[in-house]
Amino acid sequence: MSTISRDIILKAENISKQYRLGLVGTGTLSHDLNRWWAGIRGKEDPYLKVGSVNDRSTKADSEYVWALKDINFEVQQGEVLGIIGKNGAGKSTLLKILSRVTIPTTGEIKTKGRIASLLEVGTGFHPELTGRENIYLNGAILGMSKAEIKSKEAEIIDFSGCERYVDTPVKRYSSGMRVRLAFAVAAFLEPDILVIDEVLAVGDAEFQRKAIGKMQDISRGDGRTVLFVSHNMTAVQNLCSRILILEYGNVVFEGNTEEGIRQYLRKDTLSNISHQNIDFKSEGLNVSSIEVMKNGVSGSHFSYKDTIQIRIHYHLDEPINDLVFVVRINDDNENVLFTTWNSDSIKTKNIVDKELVLACELPSYFFKTGTYFVTFAIHIPRKKVFLKKENILSFQIDDLHYQINENRVGLISPKLDWNYL
Structure with missing residues (x-):
């Protein structure tokens, strides 16, 4: 039996935990007798040889499950x-x-x-x-x-x-x-x-x-x-x-x-998803898809030098006043980097029966190396939320060699203009 060293305060060795599924007390006496008889004969517990993986999303194929x-x-x-x-x-x-x-x-x-x-x-x-x-x-x-x-x-x-x-x-x-x-x-x-x-x-x-x-x-x-x-x-x-x-x-x-x-x-999330079909329809608003891209091509891996674009494809069956599109960017530690909406710079077009493409541009020399997630929403401020999709897209900035970028403290790494006045 191994011992625990002076600097180690806790040690787990081959820890497993098995549970029995179903109603407590149904058929357990025979199982207990089988275990007892195996122990008397110096044999291994027969039920340690069975048991399914503890995946709660699938149907059990055994009476026993291994929690650990x-x-x-x-x-x-x-x-x-x-x-x-x-x-x-x-x-x-x-x-x-x-x-x-x-x-x-x-x-x-x-x-x-x-x-x-x-x-x-x-x-x-x-x-x-x-x-x-x-x-x-x-x-x-x-x-x-x-x-x-x-x-x-x-x-x-x-x-x-x-x-x-x-x-x-x-x-x-x-x-x-x-x-x-x-x-x-x-x-x-x-x-x-x-x-x-x-x-x-x-x-x-x-x-x-x-x-x-x-x-x-x-x-x-x-x-x-x-x-x-x-x-x-x-x-x-x-x-x-x-x-x-x-x-x-x-x-x-x-x-x-x-x-x-x-x-x-x-x-655990929608990693490296550069395009999503949405097919949302409500009160005259139809949103077909959202994608992240560079130079007009969908992608999920970018350089810190790249200008990244998020495009939203939609059309209107009837005019909707004051409609606002919102994009939020999170990093892979669930920190919110920023939120932006189209009304910062332009109003939403009220053109009916035509596919419209609304683009949000994420500047170059902005993101640090890592994985980023896009949350997307459409609403009329203080009146109605049409749609909200958490972490619907993700993309990565892959320039591990870019040490200047990595050494800048902060969640983002913008390259800003400096001038003498």
Whole structure:
């Protein structure tokens, strides 16, 4: 059996988790007897040889499904590890195993020190106890003395912002209040490993910023370890030093945060789509397609030197006054770079029964190397939204050799005119 080295605080070895589909209790006695008999004879569990991939979009071909399969990784002390993937990829199952909430079907978790987990809203809280009582209950579960908990009590209450309600039973808290208090308890009671699931999304923007800042302090200042699951790629990039990407219960990427996020978003969205048929019809407006192109040719890979054009093909069955076309550009970390609409420079033509092509020009020497996504909308301001298509197109800027472009700090890299006056 392998041991855990001094700098490694958590080690996962061949972790797998199998679940049985269908109604609980239907046919399980025979399965349990088969497992028991195999164990008596020193044989492998026969049901570990079966089981389908955990793809919820397909029909099951087995009674068993592998939520996780042969997961191996190590986490160093003071590291912030991000775990990302689509819904159903196995992220929450993995965190429950790491937190000892459930046990793996196969494999072993080795850890050093205390683990505090925030997996679901209100996890670890007794609803009938007050917020203050739950602080002491959670501290005792972590093995802390009453004096140790008392020394942290004021900080926990202040950070959570729940001082007015701290002596009220938790069952009367809103979901946001429960998350605030639960995070403060988990963070301030000084665990060696802090495990955080997507629950921070329940909090407001101000609290999310506070929570991310606190996690950074925990890892960088106190040298403690954080495992963080989120669908917010900006938060993952700002917080995590390394990431795992899970897909159907398997690790498909482990390594650098920026590279992993780029790979995940390229795979998870409409990557490299340069032309889309829309076929939208409503109240006299007909939109046929949208495309991204250079020199009149559709494409998805460009140079920083290229002038890129987005073209929208539509026609009107009847005039529509004040119609506005909107284009928004996001980068592959979900940051909004800018939004533009045609009324910045021209009015929409009201020509009926003729195909119209409206073009938006994206200037050269503007984008940094990376993947960009186009969101498209049509509306009458403050009156009606006809159409909105998120991330309908994408394109890449591929000039990895262009060091001047890469070294300019910022989301974009415009080449602007400078002059003496």
